[in-house]
Amino acid sequence: MPQKVRIALDAMGGDVGASVVIPGAAVSLSRHPDTEFLLFGDRAAIEPELAKHPAMKAASRVIHTDVAISMKEKPSQALRRGRKASSMWLAIDAVKKGEADVAVSAGNTGALMAMARFNLHMLPGIDRPAIAAMWPTLRGDSVVLDLGATIGGDAHHLMTLAVMGSAMASVLFDLERPTVGLLNIGVEEVKGGEEIRKAAELLRAMDLPQLEYIGFVEGDGIGRGVADVIVTEGFSGNIALKAAEGTARQMAEFLRASMRKTWRSRIGYLFAKDAFQALRNKMDPTRSNGGVLLGLRGIVVKSHGGADAEGFAYAVDVGYEMVHDNLLTKINQMLNRNGSALAPAAQEAVS
CATH class of the missing domain: 3.40.718.10 (Isopropylmalate Dehydrogenase)
Known part of the structure; x- marks a missing residue:
């Protein structure tokens, strides 16, 4: 059996969080069934959404954290408050540890860039x-x-x-x-x-x-x-x-x-x-939808914060394709x- 593409999701990122991230990922899963997900965020917000999508639930593992980076936080503030505890950081850290192949977030762009750079580091040059x-x-x-x-x-x-x-x-x-x-x-x-x-x-x-x-x-x-x-x-x-x-x-x-x-x-x-x-x-x-953060020692994809479920699905697709190819x-x-x-x-x- 071919190896699955492992995608870490910042389930709390974006304007509305899990209510878009989970159904969006479910749409992407229907297109790419060889995908499995690590979902980082508040279990109380994630699990009701997963219950609506049985295939997504079967392909996912939830890692709880009640720390989420807001869309208004400055990158320096987000690093101080959310480092090693937020859903965004943990999704990126999963890529660094080899637990996931790509991280996808619709969260704060500046915070995502700062955390990805701090955690994954830059390529030489x-x-x-x-x-x-x-x-x-x-x-x-x-x-x-x-x-x-x-x-x-x-x-x-x-x-x-x-x-x-x-x-x-x-x-x-x-x-x-x-x-x-x-x-x-x-x-x-x-x-x-x-x-x-x-x-x-x-x-x-x-x-x-x-x-x-x-x-x-x-x-x-x-x-x-x-x-x-x-x-x-x-x-x-x-x-x-x-x-x-x-x-x-x-x-x-x-x-x-x-x-x-x-x-x-x-x-x-x-x-x-x-x-x-x-x-x-x-x-x-x-x-x-779905921009790739190039120059890092790992793959991170940024979705628009205001994307709907279909839009977020395209960002997940980008992450899948980056890994698959x-x-x-x-x-x-x-x-x-x-x-x-x-x-x-x-x-x-x-x-």
Whole structure:
């Protein structure tokens, strides 16, 4: 019998906790029956939800803790209060101890990043983790990072994001040399801040065999799929993500309202119902839920805090796929192959 994928869940994370986490994980389990779960959180909140999903209950083990990190806590406060006792920490610690293959949380992003970095530690040559996620585009999916793990970043940080993102894209999309672009306010080389222009010089100077740097990309280029990997620091990346999600919901509401205006539009909708459903599915931001914290010595997946059960299921799916396809090992191998070149090239190009 093949080995099961073991997923540790922060059952108390997110806006509502177990009432979304458990049914969401149950949906993912129906898609991936070779999964088993470690559920960390308040047993009194978890067990009534498990009772509604017998298959999920049979595939799960509950580890009780009554300490949960709130969505409003600062990372430093969360570390002090929740270290070694909170549902978030225990889920991450299960990965460190080898009891789970991946941890998934919809909790406080800053706290998750801080705890994951403190507990799992960073890969050699990587200063900070980054949230990388699949972004649907007109030509397929792209990998976009950082979507909010940390704020700001110098040229070297942007370069390491490019390396990690291209490693992830090469595995997910089966590409020998993914194309990489830096998100900027214009495509001209003179535009943007000093660090992003330095990062561009750095990537051109290094000419890494595992990625093809194509230059700057404007915001509209993300959706057009102009590159396999889009790199930006976490502040602008998170704004881009939330703007895209909001636009998708806005367009869905516009479409729904237009279809209800007249009897002719309603009849037209009936004839084009399948096409409209396909469009809604493509624009649904919940289907792209689940960002991977790259750069760690373990796999951690961040779900949107406000995701519903179906959205959380997609985040669990991402964790499953990362383990099933052995992405962490392959990303580490690519980073190690580049490792000897990264530091010297960085010093030479930036100096």
